[in-house]
Amino acid sequence: MIRYSHVQAWVDRMAAMCQPDDIYWCDGSEEERRRLTAVAVAHGELIELNQHALPGCYLHRTAEHDVARTEHLTYICTSFQGDAGPTNNWMSPRVAYHRAREIFAGSMKGRTMYVVPFAMGPIGSPFSKIGIELTDSVYVVLNMRIMTRMGEAVLDSLGPHGEFTQCLHSKADLDVERRLILHFPEDNAIWSVGSGYGGNVLLGKKCLALRIASVLAQREKWLAEHMLILGIEEPNGHIQYVAAAFPSACGKTNLAMLLPPDGLMRKGYRIWTVGDDIAWLRIDTDGRLWGVNPEMGFFGVVPGTNSKTNPNAVRTISHDTIYTNIALRRDGTVWWEGHDDPPPEQAIDWQGRPWQPGTADRDGKIILSSHPNSRFTAPFTNCPAHSFRYEEHHGVPISAIIFGGRRPTLCPLVHEALSWDHGVYIGATLASERTAAQAGAVGEIRRDPMAMLPFCGYNMADYFGHWLDMGTRLTRPPKIFSVNWFRTDENGTLLWPGFGENLRIIEWILARCRDEVAGVQTPIGYVPHPKDIDMTGLELSDGAMQKLLAVNGEAWLAELDAIREFFDQFGPRLPDPLWAQHEALRQRLLTAKQVT
Ligand code: GTP
Ligand code: SPV
Ligand code: MN
Numbered sequence: 001m002i003r004y005s006h007v008q009a010w011v012d013r014m015a016a017m018c019q020p021d022d023i024y025w026c027d028g029s030e031e032e033r034r035r036l037t038a039v040a041v042a043h044g045e046l047i048e049l050n051q052h053a054l055p056g057c058y059l060h061r062t063a064e065h066d067v068a069r070t071e072h073l074t075y076i077c078t079s080f081q082g083d084a085g086p087t088n089n090w091m092s093p094r095v096a097y098h099r100a101r102e103i104f105a106g107s108m109k110g111r112t113m114y115v116v117p118f119a120m121g122p123i124g125s126p127f128s129k130i131g132i133e134l135t136d137s138v139y140v141v142l143n144m145r146i147m148t149r150m151g152e153a154v155l156d157s158l159g160p161h162g163e164f165t166q167c168l169h170s171k172a173d174l175d176v177e178r179r180l181i182l183h184f185p186e187d188n189a190i191w192s193v194g195s196g197y198g199g200n201v202l203l204g205k206k207c208l209a210l211r212i213a214s215v216l217a218q219r220e221k222w223l224a225e226h227m228l229i230l231g232i233e234e235p236n237g238h239i240q241y242v243a244a245a246f247p248s249a250c251g252k253t254n255l256a257m258l259l260p261p262d263g264l265m266r267k268g269y270r271i272w273t274v275g276d277d278i279a280w281l282r283i284d285t286d287g288r289l290w291g292v293n294p295e296m297g298f299f300g301v302v303p304g305t306n307s308k309t310n311p312n313a314v315r316t317i318s319h320d321t322i323y324t325n326i327a328l329r330r331d332g333t334v335w336w337e338g339h340d341d342p343p344p345e346q347a348i349d350w351q352g353r354p355w356q357p358g359t360a361d362r363d364g365k366i367i368l369s370s371h372p373n374s375r376f377t378a379p380f381t382n383c384p385a386h387s388f389r390y391e392e393h394h395g396v397p398i399s400a401i402i403f404g405g406r407r408p409t410l411c412p413l414v415h416e417a418l419s420w421d422h423g424v425y426i427g428a429t430l431a432s433e434r435t436a437a438q439a440g441a442v443g444e445i446r447r448d449p450m451a452m453l454p455f456c457g458y459n460m461a462d463y464f465g466h467w468l469d470m471g472t473r474l475t476r477p478p479k480i481f482s483v484n485w486f487r488t489d490e491n492g493t494l495l496w497p498g499f500g501e502n503l504r505i506i507e508w509i510l511a512r513c514r515d516e517v518a519g520v521q522t523p524i525g526y527v528p529h530p531k532d533i534d535m536t537g538l539e540l541s542d543g544a545m546q547k548l549l550a551v552n553g554e555a556w557l558a559e560l561d562a563i564r565e566f567f568d569q570f571g572p573r574l575p576d577p578l579w580a581q582h583e584a585l586r587q588r589l590l591t592a593k594q595v596t
Helices: 005-018 030-042 093-104 138-147 152-158 204-220 252-256 311-316 420-428 460-473 499-513 544-549 553-568 576-595
Strands: 022-025 058-060 074-076 112-120 129-135 165-170 180-184 189-193 223-225 227-233 239-245 270-275 279-283 289-292 297-301 322-324 327-329 375-379 396-404 414-416 431-433 445-447 479-483 519-522 525-528
Touching: 005 093, 005 112, 005 129, 005 165, 030 058, 030 138, 093 165, 093 180, 093 189, 112 138, 112 152, 112 204, 129 138, 129 152, 129 204, 138 204, 138 297, 138 322, 138 375, 165 204, 180 204, 189 204, 204 223, 204 279, 204 460, 223 460, 227 252, 227 279, 227 396, 227 499, 239 499, 252 270, 252 297, 270 289, 297 311, 311 375, 396 420, 396 499, 414 499, 420 460, 420 479, 420 576, 445 553, 460 576, 479 499, 553 576
Parallel strands: 022 112, 058 322, 074 180, 129 165, 165 189, 239 396, 396 479
Antiparallel strands: 112 129, 180 189, 223 279, 227 239, 227 270, 279 289, 289 396, 297 375, 322 375, 414 479, 414 525, 431 445, 519 525
């Protein structure tokens, strides 16, 4: 393993601050995985599961208050506050380093510091980014090994002056009061301390591949997005790819792995999973947008995963998977809410306590066996539908971009933007119910532009401007759509069955991209003629499709007020074309009101 001096010098500096007992450089080998797994099991960091039923699978439990990303402790640290923008927490680099140093100092005493070299994207690709994470958590090492291309080959490819993102992580004492997730775009550095949970500590993922990468992407004129990429193969062998941005825990993994419902199976569709969380998108020489998934694994939501909702995920997580915060059954297998099996009579819950179904806490709330944000970490190639293109540098051509969220009311099942700029407006005004993927109240609607609110590493007004600019560079831009799988009726019942059935909507989207079907023009964009959605084998209740596709002008006008308020916080930095789109939409809604 080559230890270039600029890497060694940085490792030495960080070690002097954190004071680990020893330093271990990860080579990424299988032998190393076995050895470190044994260490984690010996220390109780991992629980070995029943290796007959779940070969290569382990269970990890995080600390009680360390179960989701903590957005209020996540900062963008730039010299000027304006560069972080009104939607990010900001700290000056000087203050941030100072505060973090106090927590990092001596935090690794009695522990090993692991040096984890990793690549986001194929090693050696001009589009890939290299990071090195220093961590005192074996769990982090074993997760990074699944989620990224990790090990010796990365260090060797770096070169004597190669640039890498400096990623420093320490669990410290896992105290939420002494937790900071700091990003230094000006230094290409990330410091995370006081957490052991996924997005806070697997620094290649949200921290590097989105927050830091979004800054690089603006500079280098590409896009780093919180998107899945999915390929839809038709019987004639043509594959069309779509990229979709949904906020956390709103259905990316499920859509990325979808299995066609029986009614559509007969058409001979085949689905290819390219990515389920992050997409790096570039304009290629053909003037089209091409996407790669920089990750090598899935860090997916466990609850609700079963052979009806997501059979590909069930197979993906049947071996060589690390489970976090789910229930342990007596036979050494696992269970969660929404599992294929009925609830076990007794189990050990995600916090390691005895659990029985139906038990309530003191406030009368049913105690869940698994945390709602419990996760699996599984290798990309475990997925039976994984695309064979994952090592290709230029990725796959994107035909459509889809934005979606959880909106019980207002947003139709699907609608299509009138233009690229209108699509950017739809993305910029995306809103969704909050989920368990971030600490805080669940259920309230919040604006989450492009599903990037917690992940954009710079001023979001500039980010919108960058999206608009990308449109002018694309000679064959993807069409932009909005979807909402979560619309409900007056009683709060979901109108759309979702999951595999969503392919019916993707089918319409692709037909629109090929100019094969007409849409119905509404003030907010094109919605489908109901007859153009293939409903073979799926029956909805009476009038459900009308409700799903309805555009309520009054409600949209009220929505515009909320959008104005959201836009106003960016002041004059918000690009004019977005205000123009806003005003044009208002005019279309008012005109439609007069007509009816
Ligand atoms: P992150 O990993 O947090 O970025 O989440 P994600 O966007 O990948 O979400 P995921 O696919 O894991 O789904 C999250 C939750 O939404 C799960 O509990 C699913 O059961 C549920 N879900 C996913 N797709 C659908 C759908 O089409 N309809 C309904 N009703 N629920 C869905
Ligand atoms: C998300 O919250 O969007 C995730 C999980 O994908 S985490 O890696 O924790 O951010
Ligand atoms: Mn995500």
